[in-house]
Amino acid sequence: MLYNEAGQFSTRYAQDRRVFRLRQDRHALLALLLFAFVAVPYLGNDYWFSAILIPFLVLSLAGLGLNLLTGYAGQLSLGSAAFMAVGAFATYNFELRVPGLPLLLSLALGGVCAALTALLFGLPSLRIKGFYLLVSTLAAQFFVQWALTKFSWFSNDSASGVISAPPLQLMGVDFSSPAGRYLFTLGVVVVLFWLGKNLVRSELGRNWMAVRDMDTAAAVIGIPLLKTKLLAFAISGFFLGIAGALWAFTYLGTVEPHGFDLNRSFQVLFIIIIGGLGSLLGNFLGAAFIVLFPILLSNLAGLLPAGLIDAGQVENLQKMVFGALIILFLIKEPEGLARLWQRFRERARRWPLRY
C-alpha cells in the first residue's frame, strides 16, 4: 500500500523517463535531502559531523566511484585508494601553486588528474579480465604510493610527507567549522551522485552493463570496447579522486600517502560488495555498515563496566563481532544490503496484505 503505484499515470515520455517515477520516491528523497541539509546541521554536534557523517559521505562517494567501474562496467580494480591519493595530492597542489583558484575548481581538476591516472592504469583492461585485471590494478596502488613518497615536490617538500589542508573557503564563505565541512561534503556528494545516477541511465551506462554481462557479445553488437572500458576507468577515477580530496580536506584535514594504502582499497571494495554491486543506494548502505558498525560497537563496549574485561580483549572482541556480522549479512543477502531495501519495497507495496 505504501508503495502503490496505482493511479500514477505517465502522460508524456518525459514523465516516463524521469529518475524517480514514483511520487513516493520523489517525496521521500526530497524529505531526506531537506533532513540532511537543514535538520542535520541543527541537530548534529561536532562528534557526529567530524567522526561519523563526513567519513560516511566520503566513503559512499568512493564506493560510487568503484561501483561505476566494478558494479556497472564489470572491471575489477584494487587501485581505488591510489586514485583517491592522486585526487587528494593533485587538489592540494592546485590550491597551493595556483593562487586564487576557487576550491571547487581545484577539486574538479584533482578529479581530472585522478581520471587520467586511472585511464593509464585501465589500459591493461583491454587485454586481461577478471582477477588478472585485479592484480594489474594493484600496480597503481604501489606505484602511486611510491611516487608520492619518492618525490617530495608532491607534498611541498614537507619533512614528513604529510600534506595539510588549506582553509576551506568557497566564495568568501568559510566552511572550516565541523558543520560547514559536513555541508560542503554533502553538497559535493549529492551533486556527484546525481551525476552518477544520470550516467548509469545514459547510453554509456547501458554500454557498461552490456560489457559487464558479456564483453564479446557487446563488441558484436557494435559497442566500442576500448572507449567504453577506458571511460569507465576514467570516470571511476574522477569520482574516486574527488572522494580522496574530500577525505583529505574535509575529513582529516591532513593526509599522508600511506593514508591511502591497500587497506583503503579493500575497504572501498568491501563497501560495494556489502552494499550491493551495481546499485547506487548500496554505496550508502555499505559505507554506513563499514563506518558506523565499528563505531557503534566501540561505543557499546564503552558501556561495559570498567574492569570487567581487559581493555585489549574488548577491542579484539569487537573485531570478532564485526567479522561475524559481515558473514551473517552476506549469508542472509549475498547480493548486498541494497537488495534488502528492494525486497522491503516490494513488501511495502503489498502491505498490509500478504498476497
Next chain:
Amino acid sequence: MFKRSLLSSLALAVSLSATAFIAKADGEQYFPLQSYRVGPYAAGGTGFFGGFIDYLKYVNANGGVNGVKLTWSECETEYVVEKGVECYERLKNGLNGAPAAATNPLSVGIAYATLDRSTADKLPLITINHGRTDSTDGSVFPYAFPLQLNPYSEVSAIINYIGQQSGGLDKLSGKKIVTLYHGSPYGKETNEVLQALADKYGFSLTLLEVPHPGNEQQSQWLNIRRAKPDWVILRGWGVMNPVALKSAQKVGFPADRIIGNIWSNSEEDAAPAGAAAKGFISITTHPSGTTFPVTQGIKKDVIDAGHGDLADPKRFGTVYYNLGVVNGILNVEAVRLAQEKYGHKPLTGEQVRWGFEHLKLDDARLKELGALGLVQPLQLSCSDHEGGGAVRFQQWDGEKWNLISDWVQADRALLRPIIEASAQKYAKEKGITPRDCSQAS
C-alpha cells in the same frame, strides 16, 4: 527507511552510552586517552598508557592535584589516523562534566590530523618525544607541545654522540652513516635535517626506508652490507626494531654499531631479537628501572593494591612504562601549575595550556616528585615548547639496558632557525598570524 532507522538506532545507542553512567564527575579533571592496545604497535601502547594511567591512579591515591581528583577514559585507535580522529572527537568534550586537560595520542599521524582541531578546540596536544618538529615554535603552534625531545633534537644528539665516539665532530668528515627509517610521517620527519647535518659535517648519508609495519627488511640490510657504513641509525617503531636487529645479525653487521632512536629503545624492541640484540645501543630520555621514589610509590599505592594497569606485571619499570610515568608527571605538573594561576578546581584545556607553557622542572622540584634522574630538567616558554633536548645512551646487555653515557645535548642553536623557517612556512600556508612571544604572559 533503512538508512534512517540505522542512524537513529545508532544515535540512541550513543546517547545511551552518554547517559548510562551518570556518576557525576563534577570537580574532577579529565584526561582523554587515545590509547592502542591491539595492532602492530600494541607493545608501545600498553606500556605507555599503562604507566600513564598508573601514575594518574597514584596521584589520586595521594589526594589528587590540590584536592582535584583525576579521571580518564580510553578509546582504541590501533595507531590508525581515522580512528584517532574519531576518538579525539568522541572524548574532547570531557566526561560527565569533568573538562579535558590535554590529549596524548602517542602517534605522529594522529597528532598531525588533530593539530588544527586542537587549536580550534583549545585543547593542548602533547606529543612527548615525538610529533611535528616545528610545533616547538609555540608562537605558531600555541597548542602543540613536543615535550622533552623533538625529532630534530633527537638526530642532532645522535650525531653529536657519534662525533664524541669518533673523537670530535670534525672527525665525522668522510664517515658513512646509514639511516634506516620507518615508512611513516614519524620515520620521515628527520630526513631533511639529517641531510643538513651531513652537509655540515661532511659525512655521507644513505637513507633507507622500511615500509610499515617493517617485518621485511632483507633487501635493506643487504644494501647496508654492501655500503659498509660506520654507523646505522635505526629509526624504527614496533615490530620493525627486533626484525632490524635480527636481519643485521644475518648479514653480519655488528649490533654495537647500530644506534636506536627514541622509539627503538625499549625492552620490547631488543628482547625479541635474542642474542642478535646484544650490544645494541639506543638513546633514551629516561632510564628504565623501578628504583625511583615515584615508581616505588606507584608500586606501593597502585600495583600492590591490585589496581595496576599492566596485564603483565613484569613490564613494570620498562622503558615504555616509565615514559608513560614521565608523561603523567609532565601532564599533572602542568595542571598543578595552571591551578596556581586559575584556582584549585578542574581547568579547561586553555588554562592547562598556560600550565604547559610555563612548565619548569628543576632538580629541586624533580626531587620533591621523586623523579630525579627519571625526568630531565625542563623549562618551557612561549617560543620553546620542547624544553629539554638532551638524551642519554644505553646499551642492551642481553637482559636489560645499561646507561653508557651522560646527558648528550642536541645542538639546539643550530636547529632553531630550521624550525622557525618551517613554522613560518606553515603559518603562511595556513594563514596564521604568529603570536608575539615577547608579549605573551
